[in-house]
Amino acid sequence: MRVNADLCTGCGLCARQCPARAITVVARKATIDESQCFECGVCERSGVCRSGAFEAPAELPWPRSVRSILSNPLTEFKETGVTGRGTEEMKTNDVTGRFPAGILGVAMDVGRPNAGTTMRAIGKITAAVAQAGVDFEPKNPVTFLMEDVPAGRLRPDVLDERVMSAVIEFTVDESGLARVLDAIRGVAGQVDTVFSVGIISRVRDDWSIPVLAELERLGHPARAESKVNVGLGRRC
Ligand code: SF4
Numbered sequence: 001m002r003v004n005a006d007l008c009t010g011c012g013l014c015a016r017q018c019p020a021r022a023i024t025v026v027a028r029k030a031t032i033d034e035s036q037c038f039e040c041g042v043c044e045r046s047g048v049c050r051s052g053a054f055e056a057p058a059e060l061p062w063p064r065s066v067r068s069i070l071s072n073p074l075t076e077f078k079e080t081g082v083t084g085r086g087t088e089e090m091k092t093n094d095v096t097g098r099f100p101a102g103i104l105g106v107a108m109d110v111g112r113p114n115a116g117t118t119m120r121a122i123g124k125i126t127a128a129v130a131q132a133g134v135d136f137e138p139k140n141p142v143t144f145l146m147e148d149v150p151a152g153r154l155r156p157d158v159l160d161e162r163v164m165s166a167v168i169e170f171t172v173d174e175s176g177l178a179r180v181l182d183a184i185r186g187v188a189g190q191v192d193t194v195f196s197v198g199i200i201s202r203v204r205d206d207w208s209i210p211v212l213a214e215l216e217r218l219g220h221p222a223r224a225e226s227k228v229n230v231g232l233g234r235r236c
């Protein structure tokens with residue numbers, strides 16, 4: 001993102017909108033710290049600048065474009081056709097049947113506005129869970145940024161890019177849940193941001209959700225349907 005200094009009046013309103021805290025006003029002009037900017041576009045889209053001083057570049061060079069792909073929900077990742085950070089319908093699995101019984105879908109949401117993260121931190125997580133034997137979702141943007149998918153290794157040229165957040169998506173056989181959780185526990189201390197772990201499983205015909213008991217047994221009690229998406233599923 002750029003600021004047209006000729007238009008900026010130095011009012012400072014945009015600094016409060018920036019989720020990366022990348023904007024400061026120096027000598028009555030807004031200045032963007034490019035190393036911190038997520039390229040999320042919030043400053044421009046919010047309309048907070050009455051002077052219209054924000055100018056989003058028509059196209060960002062690689063690998064800076066990774067910031068926009070993972071931080072601006074309006075940016076489409078052309079290579080995968082996905083807008084936003086993850087693929088659709090993980091959370092409506094009982095309608096779409098994306099994951100059959102016995103297979104768990106896992107979505108790790110890494111980073112948040114105001115915290116952010118780096119691709120390097122994300123790469124530490126992907127490498128750790130890969131060791132546990134997972135299958136990464138091929139259409140997910142993070143998977144696309146891997147140079148070695150089975151190893152969960154990200155391309156080295158993207159590692160220094162800072163993003164608002166990213167979703168790591170993979171599947172694992174139910175029997176591999178303990179390995180995955182151990183891997184996540186092991187890497188958590190090496191990641192300097194917050195993350196959550198969502199586990200998607202098929203509800204059985206008797207309405208039971210076996211993974212809940214397994215999570216309890218493994219020391220990670222979870223709440224069923226902790227996130228409910230209404231209206232996104234397709235009729236089957
Ligand atoms: S809101 Fe616009 S005019 Fe005000 S400091 Fe930011 S860029 Fe400058």
Ligand code: SF4
Nearest residue numbers: 018037038040041043
């Ligand atoms: S694009 Fe996003 S991160 Fe960058 S200056 Fe604007 S609001 Fe801040």
